[in-house]
Amino acid sequence: xxxxxxxxxxxxxxxxxxxxxxxxxxxxxxxxxxxxxxxxxxxxxxxxxxxxxxxxxxxxxxxxxxxxxxxxxxxxxxxxxxxxxxxxxxxxxxxxxxxxxxxxxxxxxxxxxxxxxxxxxxxxxxxxxxxxxxxxxxxxxxxxxxxxxxxxxxxxxxxxxxxxxxxxxxxxxxxxxxxxxxxxxxxxxxxxxxxxxxxxxxxxxxxxxxxxxxxxxxxxxxxxxxxxxxxxxxxxxxxxxxxxxxxxxxxxxxxxxxxxxxxxxxxxxxxxxxxxxxxxxxxxxxxxxxxxxxxxxxxxxxxxxxxxxxxxxxxxxxxxxxxxxxxxxxxxxxxxxxxxxxxxxxxxxxxxxxxxxxxxxxxxxxxxxxxxxxxxxxxxxxxxxxxxxxxxxxxxxxxxxxxxxxxxxxxxxxxxxxxxxxxxxxxxxxxxxxxxxxxxxxxxxxxxxxxxxxxxxxxxxxxxxxxxxxxxxxxxxxxxxxxxxxxxxxxxxxxxxxxxxxxxxxxxxxxxxxxxxxxxxxxxxxxxxxxxxxxxxx
Numbered sequence: 225x226x227x228x229x230x231x232x233x234x235x236x237x238x239x240x241x242x243x244x245x246x247x248x249x250x251x252x253x254x255x256x257x258x259x260x261x262x263x264x265x266x267x268x269x270x271x272x273x274x275x276x277x278x279x280x281x282x283x284x285x286x287x288x289x290x291x292x293x294x295x296x297x298x299x300x301x302x303x304x305x306x307x308x309x310x311x312x313x314x315x316x317x318x319x320x321x322x323x324x325x326x327x328x329x330x331x332x333x334x335x336x337x338x339x340x341x342x343x344x345x346x347x348x349x350x351x352x353x354x355x356x357x358x359x360x361x362x363x364x365x366x367x368x369x370x371x372x373x374x375x376x377x378x379x380x381x382x383x384x385x386x387x388x389x390x391x392x393x394x395x396x397x398x399x400x401x402x403x404x405x406x407x408x409x410x411x412x413x414x415x416x417x418x419x420x421x422x423x424x425x426x427x428x429x430x431x432x433x434x435x436x437x438x439x440x441x442x443x444x445x446x447x448x449x450x451x452x453x454x455x456x457x458x459x460x461x462x463x464x465x466x467x468x469x470x471x472x473x474x475x476x477x478x479x480x481x482x483x484x485x486x487x488x489x490x491x492x493x494x495x496x497x498x499x500x501x502x503x504x505x506x507x508x509x510x511x512x513x514x515x516x517x518x519x520x521x522x523x524x525x526x527x528x529x530x531x532x533x534x535x536x537x538x539x540x541x542x543x544x545x546x547x548x549x550x551x552x553x554x555x556x557x558x559x560x561x562x563x564x565x566x567x568x569x570x571x572x573x574x575x576x577x578x579x580x581x582x583x584x585x586x587x588x589x590x591x592x593x594x595x596x597x598x599x600x601x602x603x604x605x606x607x608x609x610x611x612x613x614x615x616x617x618x619x620x621x622x623x624x625x626x627x628x629x630x631x632x633x634x635x636x637x638x639x640x641x642x643x644x645x646x647x648x649x650x651x652x653x654x655x656x657x658x659x660x661x662x663x664x665x666x667x668x669x670x671x672x673x674x675x676x677x678x679x680x681x682x683x684x685x686x687x688x689x690x691x692x693x694x695x696x697x698x699x700x701x702x703x704x705x706x707x708x709x710x711x712x713x714x715x716x717x718x719x720x721x722x723x724x725x726x727x728x729x730x731x732x733x734x735x736x737x738x739x740x741x742x743x744x745x746x747x748x749x750x751x752x753x754x755x756x757x758x759x760x761x762x
Contacts, residue, residue: 372391386423393422397415400435407443421456422455436465436468436469439469450476453479456485457486460490463485467494477508478505479509480495481512483514488516489520493523505533507536508538510542514542525552528556537556538566549571552568553581554578563590566593569597575601575605582608594619594622596627597625597661599627601628610636613657614654623660624660637659641667641668646705668684682723718745
């Protein structure tokens with residue numbers, strides 16, 4: 225932009241200099257005009273006096289003054305015309321510069337894309353080269369990692385629980401290695417335990433190498449599921465062993481739980497490289513592993529938003545202090561990438577009046593699941609979210625448990641799902657999203673139907689009909705709301721009531737949708753515009 229500005233400035237300056245050179249009397253005329261305006265008596269009057277003193281005895285302007293005035297007008301028109309030409313030329317040049325800038329930006333984006341592909345291919349080629357080396361040097365394979373006796377761990381002071389976890393891990397790693405070496409498929413490689421931290425010892429490195437070689441040598445089609453690390457506390461030596469082996473594999477999910485790295489920055493870089501080198505990845509989970517570096521946050525966000533296939537992201541209990549969870553979420557939502565599921569539970573999210581979440585939902589993106597449990601959203605946020613839900617037909621699950629939402633906010637969310645003030649208000653509610661974390665009492669809830677809420681909307685109308693019938697205000701409310709269109713809508717109302725009478729889903733009794741009784745049909749037929757409807761049956 226700076227370059228474009230300087231080019232425009234140089235062009236305009238050059239054009240103005242050329243114009244002044246071609247019209248040397250332009251500035252002179254301007255100076256003369258200023259001098260004339262400073263004089264208390266107009267030049268024409270002076271000429272009149274001069275001409276009068278000459279004895280001619282008339283007060284009108286002389287022919288010389290008229291000619292001067294006409295010459296000034298002609299010069300002004302010429303100046304305006306030339307300035308217009310200059311302006312048009314400058315605008316044309318600016319348009320050309322803008323087109324050049326857009327073309328350049330497109331080329332830069334293309335170069336970045338090619339560089340990314342080149343980097344991936346280089347990493348893939350390096351992995352394939354190591355595979356060839358393994359195949360040529362180890363034509364007859366045997367599991368060569370030596371067993372580690374329990375006494376080794378006991379001498380280092382580890383308790384029985386840790387020893388059991390380590391031995392279990394090595395047995396699992398050996399089993400996976402044999403499976404992959406035997407040409408069998410493996411849909412999940414999950415390393416570690418949920419309740420015990422897997423310690424590291426250099427004696428385990430041969431086992432990591434055997435596993436990494438097996439992953440590298442297996443067919444891509446044999447690995448198509450999850451690669452998970454849970455409480456493994458991987459040091460940099462193990463990361464350096466695993467990372468090259470994972471390049472280009474068809475894992476569809478990466479799961480990292482409970483601070484699985486001795487160094488968080490190295491762990492995040494491992495995840496970033498995994499994203500960049502695995503184009504088939506669809507889901508990323510990073511749970512209970514703190515991220516407090518801005519550079520690390522920017523790197524993982526950029527890797528996610530630029531990935532071709534990741535659509536399900538889960539960051540739970542990760543962002544605090546320097547890494548603001550709300551800012552991270554905003555960066556993801558404001559990207560052009562589409563997601564099917566986003567989970568940001570327990571990330572200290574405070575919007576501070578920001579509207580990114582509600583603005584995103586109001587655009588009706590393809591997102592079907594949004595979890596924001598145990599953050600700091602408040603009633604003001606809920607007002608915006610509830611309004612956005614009325615414009616959203618894709619979100620199926622919104623989790624808001626454990627936020628700073630009071631009874632006021634809960635009632636606002638309930639009305640976003642079911643507003644019983646009128647039939648029109650019911651129709652305008654959200655009919656696809658199930659809100660978790662609140663007890664809405666007897667309010668009918670949305671159930672997963674996969675029909676953009678058609679069935680849920682029908683259930684709610686049936687609920688309202690039953691409620692009005694119980695309050696003995698059904699016919700009155702129908703007359704009041706439908707007004708002059710009552711005769712046109714009556715047949716449709718009757719058809720709907722009949723459908724609700726004959727159809728009831730017993731599988732969803734807990735969603736507070738009552739069965740419509742024949743009493744409602746009788747009430748409508750007896751009291752609601754039936755004579756008028758019969759008279760206008762044609």
